[in-house]
Amino acid sequence: xxxxxxxxxxxxxxxxxxxxxxxxxxxxxxxxxxxxxxxxxxxxxxxxxxxxxxxxxxxxxxxxxxxxxxxxxxxxxxxxxxxxxxxxxxxxxxxxxxxxxxxxxxxxxxxxxxxxxxxxxxxxxxxxxxxxxxxxxxxxxxxxxxxxxxxxxxxxxxxxxxxxxxxxxxxxxxxxxxxxxxxxxxxxxxxxxxxxxxxxxxxxxxxxxxxxxxxxxxxxxxxxxxxxxxxxxxxxxxxxxxxxxxxxxxxxxxxxxxxxxxxxxxxxxxxxxxxxxxxxxxxxxxxxxxxxxxxxxxxxxxxxxxxxxxxxxxxxxxxxxxxxxxxxxxxxxxxxxxxxxxxxxxxxxxxxxxxxxxxxxxxxx
Numbered sequence: 001x002x003x004x005x006x007x008x009x010x011x012x013x014x015x016x017x018x019x020x021x022x023x024x025x026x027x028x029x030x031x032x033x034x035x036x037x038x039x040x041x042x043x044x045x046x047x048x049x050x051x052x053x054x055x056x057x058x059x060x061x062x063x064x065x066x067x068x069x070x071x072x073x074x075x076x077x078x079x080x081x082x083x084x085x086x087x088x089x090x091x092x093x094x095x096x097x098x099x100x101x102x103x104x105x106x107x108x109x110x111x112x113x114x115x116x117x118x119x120x121x122x123x124x125x126x127x128x129x130x131x132x133x134x135x136x137x138x139x140x141x142x143x144x145x146x147x148x149x150x151x152x153x154x155x156x157x158x159x160x161x162x163x164x165x166x167x168x169x170x171x172x173x174x175x176x177x178x179x180x181x182x183x184x185x186x187x188x189x190x191x192x193x194x195x196x197x198x199x200x201x202x203x204x205x206x207x208x209x210x211x212x213x214x215x216x217x218x219x220x221x222x223x224x225x226x227x228x229x230x231x232x233x234x235x236x237x238x239x240x241x242x243x244x245x246x247x248x249x250x251x252x253x254x255x256x257x258x259x260x261x262x263x264x265x266x267x268x269x270x271x272x273x274x275x276x277x278x279x280x281x282x283x284x285x286x287x288x289x290x291x292x293x294x295x296x297x298x299x300x301x302x303x304x305x306x307x308x309x310x311x312x313x314x315x316x317x318x319x320x321x322x323x324x325x326x327x328x329x330x331x332x333x334x335x336x337x338x339x340x341x342x343x344x345x346x347x348x349x350x351x352x353x354x355x356x357x358x359x360x361x362x363x364x365x
Contacts, residue, residue, distance in 0.1 A: 019282035019289055020275040021062055021296030027055045029306050030331070030338035032126065037310045037337065040317035046325040047334065049246055053260070054267035056129075057207040061268050063133060064211030067140055074148035082141050089300075089364035090134035096362060097304040098127045104308060122194045126307045130300075132200040136208045139201075158213055165205040172203050173257040207268065225273050238266040295342060301349035301363050302342055309341045 034040050034048050042049045072078065102114040102125070118125040147157050175181040180193045180202075193199040214221045224230055241259035244250055251259055275282060282289040295302065320330060353359040 015284060015289060015293060016275045016279035016282040017062065017065070018296035019292035020058075020272065021299055022292035022294065023271075023275070023296075024055065024059050024062065025295050025299045025302055026335060026338060026342065027051055028059065028303065029341055030334040031055055032306065032310055033338045033341065034330070034334040036126075037313055038317040038320070038334070039314040040320060045320065045330055046327040047331040050242070050327075051331075053242065053245065053263045054271065056204060057264045058268040058271055059129075060133070060136070060204045060207040061211035061214075061272070063136070064140070064208035065215045066211075067137065067208070068212050068215040074145045076145075079141055079145045083138055085364075086134055086137045086141075088361070090130045090137075093300065093304050093362050093364070094124075094127050094130045097307075098125060101125055101127075101307055120195050122197075122199070124197065127304075128197045128200055129303060131197040132204065135198065135201045136205055139205070140208070140212065155213075155217070158209070158216065162206060162209045162213060165209055168202045169206050169261075170257065172199065173260075174254060176254075207264070210265070225269075225276070231270075231273065234266045234269060238263055238270065241266070295346075298346060298349060302345045304362075305345040305348050306341050308348075309344050311337060 031048060031051055034045050038045075040048065042052070098118060099115060102118055103111050108114040108117055118127075122128070124131065143157070143161055150157065171178045172181050180191050180199060191199070193202070241263040244259040245263055251257075282292060284290050284293065316333070320326075349363065352362055359365065
């Protein structure tokens with residue numbers, strides 16, 4: 001008997017993927033600076049309508065990519081352990097920071113009213129993301145468990161789940177046919193799908209599963225991305241789709257969401273391919289690689305904390321509304337302030353992480 005078994009070799013992290021997570025987190029914070037800090041609606045901001053197309057889809061794509069574990073043996077104890085850990089990691093921190101945000105930055109007259117308003121709102125004061133991501137992980141873990149029990153191994157089950165998620169996703173944008181769809185009136189905000197954040201799951205689950213499929217068939221995905229025809233074709237498609245979404249608006253009725261959906265998928269693919277192609281610039285050997293990777297490994301901390309530091313600068317939004325819109329000025333100002341907020345969020349996280357108890361229950365580790 002071998003009393004000193006050799007531990008399994010842990011696969012090295014994809015450094016450029018951590019950097020990509022950090023980049024995406026910067027876009028998330030910059031968007032919230034623009035939307036909540038500057039109080040700029042989409043029709044005023046030059047950058048927000050474009051960022052919305054791939055910002056959150058890319059975040060869920062990366063989450064789905066990382067959710068697939070090749071070496072994991074699925075059984076009931078494993079399923080229970082993974083689900084239990086995700087519930088702890090996602091719910092306890094979310095509830096704690098939601099309550100703290102309600103106490104510190106509430107607009108309602110008292111704390112209980114603020115908490116009730118946040119819990120019954122669609123966005124949960126911004127904390128809908130961790131709730132929706134928890135649902136996605138549970139759905140995927142249950143699916144992966146039953147998939148592992150199949151006698152035959154095939155891509156069919158995951159593709160079926162992806163197609164079903166796309167059908168549900170599409171229903172969210174057909175107000176003539178589905179009462180929960182965006183644009184339905186008058187009782188849309190009374191829907192339990194909104195208050196439970198399940199609607200966001202319906203809107204973003206395809207991107208989570210798409211990332212999972214790319215990871216499952218990574219060798220094939222890399223061959224496709226490296227082919228000489230793939231990138232030029234998707235660039236041409238996304239230019240026309242994005243222009244239609246932001247400027248032309250040529251699609252009507254049930255076809256309206258088609259260019260939007262294509263833009264979301266293709267833009268996230270382009271960003272993903274960019275970081276993979278220039279991976280040498282996003283290693284720990286470069287300052288930008290180290291910085292983005294650090295942010296990428298602390299995305300939960302930053303997401304939970306950054307809402308507490310968002311500025312209240314409606315005058316900036318008024319300035320952009322009164323002057324000709326400029327994409328560069330718009331995005332640069334949002335990103336610069338966003339980076340400052342990320343810095344303060346990381347400092348706050350590091351202070352809280354001094355306590356092993358707070359590190360475990362507020363940030364999962």
